[in-house]
Amino acid sequence: MKLLLVEDEEALRQTLVEALRENGYLVEVAVSFEQAYEKIKLYQYDCVLIDLTLPDGDGLDLVRTLKSDGSAAGVLILTARDGLDDRVQGLDLGADDYLTKPFHLSELNARLRALLRRRQFNGHHHIVFRDLLVWPDLSEAHVRGEPLNLTRKEYDLLLYFLANPGRVLTKEAVAEHLCGDAVDTADSFDFIYTHMKNLRRKLQEKGADEYIQTLYGVGYKLLKE
Amino acid sequence: MKLLTATTRYYLLLTAGLFALASALLYVGFGWALRNEVEELLYNRQLHIQNLVASGLPLPAAAFTDNLEYSQQPLPLGFSDTLLLDTVEREMVPYRQLTFRLQPARAVSAPQWLTLRKSLVETEDVLAVVLGVMVGVLALLLLGVVGLNRWLAGRIWSPFQRTLAALRAYDLQRHQPLNLPTPAIEEFAALNQALNSLSERLVLDYESLRQFTENAAHETQTPLAIIQAKLEQLLQAPTLMQDEGTANLVGETLRATLRLSRLHQSLTLLTRLENHQFVPTQAVPLQLEEVLRERAAMLEPLLAARQVTLTMHTEPPLPLRTMHPGLADSLLQNLLHNAIRHNYPGGQVEVFLQAKSLAISNTGPAPTGDPARFFERFQKHNLASDSPGLGLSIAQHICRYYGFKIQYAFTEVDGRHTLRVQFA
Incomplete structure (x- = not known):
């Protein structure tokens, strides 16, 4: 590119x-x-x-x-x-x-x-990341062939992480990505807390364990391995 | 009272007084002069008669008995007034009479007292005519002078009237100098010139303020962007993964940078609102209900995290409002965010949208400060919060910009804070 x-x-x-x-x-x-x-x-x-x-x-x-x-x-x-x-x-x-x-x-x-x-890619693009296979234009995601059932925001969040593999993402950046200018630095954690929790739980349920690392006080990181 | 009315009023008062005085003087003066004239006439006749009698000629026959009267008895001498009956007109008529003693040439005859009379009717008529004419002329003169004065004043003051009209029509928001003409009258020319330079100064001040705001907006964001990007890159450093303390420091610094940039954006927005720096053509008809639902959806995660329930009550029909979309977003965002932020966990936010008003009411702890100051900048209800406290100030400015009224109320009974926006 x-x-x-x-x-x-x-x-x-x-x-x-x-x-x-x-x-x-x-x-x-x-x-x-x-x-x-x-x-x-x-x-x-x-x-x-x-x-x-x-x-x-x-x-x-x-x-x-x-x-x-x-x-x-x-x-x-x-x-x-x-x-x-x-x-x-x-x-x-x-x-x-x-x-x-x-x-x-x-x-x-x-x-x-x-x-x-x-x-x-005109919609024929997929992302492969470790055990994940994601079709962004179909809004579909699979872990080792098993479909992940994500909400709109959770899916958005997953794509955001996939766009930044291995990067430390601050919770403010994540919150702003999800909710735009509605977020204040004061309450950014509240904005993402539920979504983060649910995304991690759903990944975990399908066996995609330990994909997202929490860096206390700073943010998150999608681990490459 | 108009300037012209005021001067005319004083002018009229003065001239009316003078007019009355002049009329009175005229009346007295003329009366006196005419009487004098009559007296002189009578006196001349007296001399004439005395001469006649002295030279031995007989007294002339009186044409009208009224005018001549003999008496053997002594009468008071000199001039006096009397009233006699006019047999034709059948009314009492004023006369001026002169009485004198007549010593005949021959000493044999006894002295006689003679009274000469002259009717004052003619002189009164003359007086009336003269006085009438004079008063008429004076009145005309007075009217003419007042009229002339009014016309002249109107003409002379017309540049002032134009200046006044231009000032009244001057739109502070258009940021154009006045460009008043220079009239021939020096004082007005000076006035216009002073006003012109004043308006130019205003325009310049506005322009420099506008430039400052713009520069502040552009130029400060760039270094902020650099700091933010560098800090984000710093966070990626592999060594930081082992060093939680330093990672935290970088995180905090990054957060403060974000706050600074947010604060900066908010203050710029406030300044732009105060200076009316929004292009009116960018305003579009909006359905506030849609914006409200959109914003509420964006705040959904926050509502969930604070366990606050939001209910919307709309009362159709809801008219479209022509607003700048960014400002509509900002207004509703700030009001909603405020209602969620100053709430209890598990509290409520209720939104009532009607054709003419929007009310957002929320549960929350009783206000501590003066509610009138909630709209001021940097007013924090909760000191522990690191939100800058500009939200309500921005909401108020947006309302003011569109001529909406915004009010805060707290009801003790159910412990509810209500912010009501009354659309213009």
Whole structure:
């Protein structure tokens, strides 16, 4: 999977590249509008991650260019601009998804995974993880051939973990993924407690034991082995 | 009272007084002058008669007996007034008379007293006519002057009226300078200029505030995003898995960063609401019931964790409300979250949505502070909570933005807190 990250802020760019590479993506970067424009004109990407506020141009123009070129690349907008106003415009232009800074890296992984899945596999995609077999577009999950009976939220939660295998996920990030801006840092644990408990119980019942590790006071981790 | 009315009123009062005084003076003056005239006439006649008599000529025959009267008896000398019957008009008529002693040329004859009379009727008529004309002219003059004054004042004050109209129509939310013209009258020109620079200043201030808010929103989020991303990467470090203490530290720092970023977003939202920085075109007709159900569904896990039951009561028909979707979300989110947060475990939240109002009522411990201050920023009902206490303030600002009324009430009987939003 080849990605283009358009981000002018060096410190953020580094971390994003690092996190994305860890997840197995091939990442190229563009530090300015001009550079990004050149790259999207010359090369093909599976997904372009665009920061809207660039020193030499508006990221929305890159979205326009990609769309008018009929590019197959998915577009994920990353922005510090106020989400209340720009979200609509970005999505109207044809962006696939939108993340407001600051965001959780794990959330970026999950969104990117979902975006690529939607665009690349037309519903014929499955995820294999240890004993798990998951068909995201059918909302089905199996443990060693046995179906897991999950609620919508539990399934969502499972996909979120699968998008971030081996990563420590803070409970705030998990809560925000499940319930969006409804979550306050003060009560994020309450938001996920029941879902986490049920997902773990259901996995355990099917013999997928010890998949999710709790890191006390910090969060959770989906163990690779 | 209008400025013009006020000046006209004083003007009228003064001129009416002067007018009355002038009329009285005119009356007295004319009367005196005419009387004088009559007296002079009578006196001339006296001299004439005395001359006639002195030169031995007989007294002229009186044309009208009224006008001349002889008497052998002494009479008081000099001028006096009298009333005589006018036989034609059959009414008493005022006369001025002059009595003098006539010494005939020949000493044989006894002296006589002669009274000359002159009717004052004509002079009174003259007086009336003159006075009438004068008073009429004065009155016309007065009216003319008042009218002229009003017209002139209206004309001269018209730039002021225009300025006043422009000020009254000035929309503070449009953030445009006034651009008043410079009228010919210096004072008004100065006034307009002062107002122009004032409005320009306002626009500039607003603009810098808007820029500050925007910059604060963009520029602060970027370093926050960096901190958050770096901390998240730090959490992935394999060595941390063995070091629970450090992992916890990183976790706490990450949490504080999140809080800071949330706080920042909330404050930016408040400022934008206060400055009306939302584009009205982004408002869409919304069914609040839908938004409410959506938000309640999002809060479902929290309700479950706190064992709070939420019941919705809707009373159709519910009209669509034109609102910015983000603001509608935020309003309902904050109200619902507030009702769940300040509740007992196992408590209740009841939502009543009607065409004209929304009430969210919840069980919970009696309020400790002044309820009027609940809407203020950073008011925490529960000091232990690390929520910043901006929720109700945001709700109030959104209500104010849309002209809704929001009220808090606590009923002691069943220990319920109710927040009622009255739609405009």
